[in-house]
Amino acid sequence: MTTPDHQSPASQPPVPTAKDRIYRSPMALVGGVLLLVVVGWLGFDALFQGHGRTPWLALAAMILIVPLVIAFTLRPAVFAGEARLRVRNPFRVISLPWGQVASLRSGFSNEVVAKSGGKYQLWAIPVSLRARKKAEMRKSRAAAEAARGGEPTRRNFGFGTVGGFGAPGGAGLKSGPTRADTDQVMDELRELLDRHGEAEPAQGEVAVRWAYEVIAPALAGAVLLLILLVTG
Incomplete structure (x- = not known):
């Protein structure tokens, strides 16, 4: 008979892990919201007040422009945790375990270099x-x-x-x-790399996923707009 003071390892509650640090560009967020407001205002005005082919052209343009605005302003982010660095760029999401990160470089742009030789720009941390x-x-x-x-x-x-x-x-x-603010962010990421680069949970393979949720609607809008322009 066991007492409550001697629990098996399987019954022990999991140790909470620290939440990921999230880095985004405040100026990009503000600019993206303003652009979406302008595109929405002009687009819906053309949709409901336009005549002939204008509403269709406005609809196609909005389907093309809105995903691109979101991709380059609201979407980019960098998530830094204890096990990996996840980079969400306009059209791709790159997941890099710290054990696969060779360096974090700052020049005219900030980028992460994988040990395999791949280089990935950090859109969410622009250089000023x-x-x-x-x-x-x-x-x-x-x-x-x-x-x-x-x-x-x-x-x-x-x-x-x-x-x-x-x-x-x-x-x-x-x-x-x-x-500079973005240089301080890169210093923080390098500190995380130094701290967790050799840890067992930070090992694995680099994974890259295309953002089809952005590419598909933008491509559909571009095709629709091209058809309307050609047939007009």
């Missing part, structure tokens, strides 16, 4: 050269202030602790992060 330039200027300003004797301070602006330097006499120097 302007943000990089601003971050470098903040870094140079902070270094110059420190060289003049400013004491380092840390301020919290609601998004985490940001490093800065206080000017002598108590006048604080209001400086932002010295790394």
Whole structure:
């Protein structure tokens, strides 16, 4: 007879795993919503107020444009968990166990490189050269202030602790992060790679799936629009 204090391993509750970190571009989301509003407004106006072939042309254009707008603005996302990195790009979804990730590179675009040699762009984490330039200027300003004797301070602006330097006499120097936002995201992904790359659950094969839910309606809209234009 067993007591409640000695349960078999099979009866033990599963250990909860951390939720995936989700990275998306806020500007892309805002731009996508605005584009959908404009396309919907113009499209439905043509559908209900147009004459002759105009409603059909408007319908075909909407079937083509709406999936493409969603694919390039609302759809892209990067999901980073303990076992794998899942990249949802406009037309593909790539699942890479951390054990198959060779590196995460940042240049004019951010991309993940698999050990098999495959390279996959991270659409949800776009590179902003302007943000990089601003971050470098903040870094140079902070270094110059420190060289003049400013004491380092840390301020919290609601998004985490940001490093800065206080000017002598108590006048604080209001400086932002010295790394661009997307570069900070790539640093976080590299940290996850270093932490989980050799773990047993993070092994497996790279899986790539085409987003037929986006490709099919866009292709149907393009064919319908072409037929209407040719037969018109």
